[in-house]
Amino acid sequence: ANSSARIVSTWDFGVSANQAAWQVIAKGGSALDAVEAGARWAESELCNPTVGRCGNPDRDGVLTLDASIMDGDGRCGAVAALQDIAHPVSVARRVMERTPHVLLVGEGAQQFAVQQGFPREELLTPEAEKAWREWLKTAQYQPRINAERTKVPGNKENHDTLGILALDAGGRLAGACTTSGMAWKMHGRVGDSPIIGAGLYVDNEVGAATASGVGEEMIRNAASFLVVELMRQGRSPAEACREAIDRVVRKRPEASRTLQVCFLAINKNGDVGAHALHKGFVYAMHDAGAGPHDKLHEAAS
Numbered sequence: 001a002n003s004s005a006r007i008v009s010t011w012d013f014g015v016s017a018n019q020a021a022w023q024v025i026a027k028g029g030s031a032l033d034a035v036e037a038g039a040r041w042a043e044s045e046l047c048n049p050t051v052g053r054c055g056n057p058d059r060d061g062v063l064t065l066d067a068s069i070m071d072g073d074g075r076c077g078a079v080a081a082l083q084d085i086a087h088p089v090s091v092a093r094r095v096m097e098r099t100p101h102v103l104l105v106g107e108g109a110q111q112f113a114v115q116q117g118f119p120r121e122e123l124l125t126p127e128a129e130k131a132w133r134e135w136l137k138t139a140q141y142q143p144r145i146n147a148e149r150t151k152v153p154g155n156k157e158n159h160d161t162l163g164i165l166a167l168d169a170g171g172r173l174a175g176a177c178t179t180s181g182m183a184w185k186m187h188g189r190v191g192d193s194p195i196i197g198a199g200l201y202v203d204n205e206v207g208a209a210t211a212s213g214v215g216e217e218m219i220r221n222a223a224s225f226l227v228v229e230l231m232r233q234g235r236s237p238a239e240a241c242r243e244a245i246d247r248v249v250r251k252r253p254e255a256s257r258t259l260q261v262c263f264l265a266i267n268k269n270g271d272v273g274a275h276a277l278h279k280g281f282v283y284a285m286h287d288a289g290a291g292p293h294d295k296l297h298e299a300a301s
């Protein structure tokens with residue numbers, strides 16, 4: 001693969017997602033195929049409370065999944081509030097490639113997935129159900145910042161939404177996002193991850209951005225689009241992510257003290273940057289460079 005090819009992913013499990021994605025890039029595959037492979041890894045291999053199977057359910061005990069995929073040429077697809085389908089990112093890609101639409105939700109998204117041959121299966125694990133029953137005792141919705149994550153690598157609680165961005169050997173960009181959303185959300189709540197421009201945005205002319213954290217803030221600020229547009233105006237990926245965080249804070253200074261928002265971006269030259277509202281956001285980078293290929297980086301905050 002061309003030495004400029006590069007993959008970045010959110011959080012510590014991004015290391016493994018990048019490896020799955022890199023196998024595609026190493027064979028000369030496209031950024032689009034690579035990000036789908038990385039997201040599929042997270043949806044199936046990874047058992048954590050915020051992505052795919054093993055995700056925590058909503059406050060009614062229902063596990064609903066959100067995902068999106070976007071190609072640098074502007075094509076995109078997404079699914080939201082999808083139940084009982086293990087690979088929302090691949091359903092999102094089918095929405096992009098086989099429908100005239102961008103976003104399918106709920107029952108309609110599931111119907112489409114089944115028509116496309118995706119099996120229906122129970123994804124809620126006994127552990128997630130147990131965690132939900134435990135939560136019901138207080139039933140308080142309070143997303144945690146998880147600033148302690150970097151001190152406990154590999155910790156089971158140590159995971160969140162996967163956002164993955166790739167630049168392939170042909171200089172093309174693509175991105176994907178997959179999540180079970182905020183634990184204990186209201187039934188029907190949709191986060192930023194399946195909203196193009198909020199949790200994910202990709203433009204071959206400029207770069208790509210993805211987000212993790214409390215999705216309402218990303219939607220409010222069209223945040224991933226904002227990051228890409230700031231790069232278009234000449235900001236580096238790191239500067240663009242920092243300015244987008246500033247925007248989040250300016251809009252809701254009070255709320256910003258207690259919720260986490262994280263941005264990760266890459267430009268078309270392969271420069272990577274990130275910024276988070278609070279400490280604790282790490283991202284993984286993989287490229288063809290010498291030395292350790294898989295490095296975790298802590299974002300400034």
Ligand code: SD4
Nearest residue numbers: 160161181191212213215
């Ligand atoms: C959401 N952004 O649904 C996702 C959740 C997340 O870290 O990223 N958590 O709002």
